[in-house]
Amino acid sequence: MPHIKTIEGQLQAQGLKFTIIATRFNDFIVDRLTGGAVDYLLRHGAVREDITIIRVPGAFELPIVASKAAKAGKSDAIICVGAVIRGATPHFDYVCSEATKGIAHVALETGVPVGFGLLTTDTLEQSIERAGSKAGNKGVEAAAAALETLRVLQQM
Numbered sequence: 001m002p003h004i005k006t007i008e009g010q011l012q013a014q015g016l017k018f019t020i021i022a023t024r025f026n027d028f029i030v031d032r033l034t035g036g037a038v039d040y041l042l043r044h045g046a047v048r049e050d051i052t053i054i055r056v057p058g059a060f061e062l063p064i065v066a067s068k069a070a071k072a073g074k075s076d077a078i079i080c081v082g083a084v085i086r087g088a089t090p091h092f093d094y095v096c097s098e099a100t101k102g103i104a105h106v107a108l109e110t111g112v113p114v115g116f117g118l119l120t121t122d123t124l125e126q127s128i129e130r131a132g133s134k135a136g137n138k139g140v141e142a143a144a145a146a147l148e149t150l151r152v153l154q155q156m
């Protein structure tokens, strides 16, 4: 059988620099996402000195700050965390759409992997479930995805 070349990212964070960008909006949820991301990185070999946390007002501001962080060249990977919870008006859709598109754009434009740890939920309960309770922790998932993607990109 011919050999199939396979590229997979190792989940080793030793020697890597990370920037976590976290919203102040819904901070009681977002602090759990941030903590999950930090804990994941430390457990996989990163050191505290190589992790920077930047706080922004809300999800809408995540892309511009992620863009500056990526272009500054001091981060191997970026992790965005936040929580947008549906209100009574279409505001939710606009905030989610721009944050999502903007974060994806930063990664594609700069080549720096950006983990997407932004909760977009219909209810507060759904956010709580995804911030370290019964449905896991999306901050952890975003940190893991950013690290794995970085390790894949390094082999290409």
Ligand SMILES: Nc1c(NC[C@H](O)[C@H](O)[C@H](O)CO)[nH]c(=O)[nH]c1=O
Residues within 6 Å of the ligand: 023, 025, 026, 057, 058, 059, 060, 061, 082, 083, 084, 085, 086, 095
């Ligand atoms: N409603 C939520 C927001 N809204 C605020 C915007 O993100 C933005 O900060 C404001 O419009 C000023 O530009 N942000 C969240 O992160 N979560 C929400 O539920």
Ligand SMILES: CC(=O)[C@@H](O)COP(=O)(O)O
Residues within 6 Å of the ligand: 084, 085, 086, 087, 088, 089, 090, 091, 092, 093, 095
């Ligand atoms: C997520 C939102 O946009 C939000 O909390 C705003 O609520 P509303 O639509 O009731 O103004």
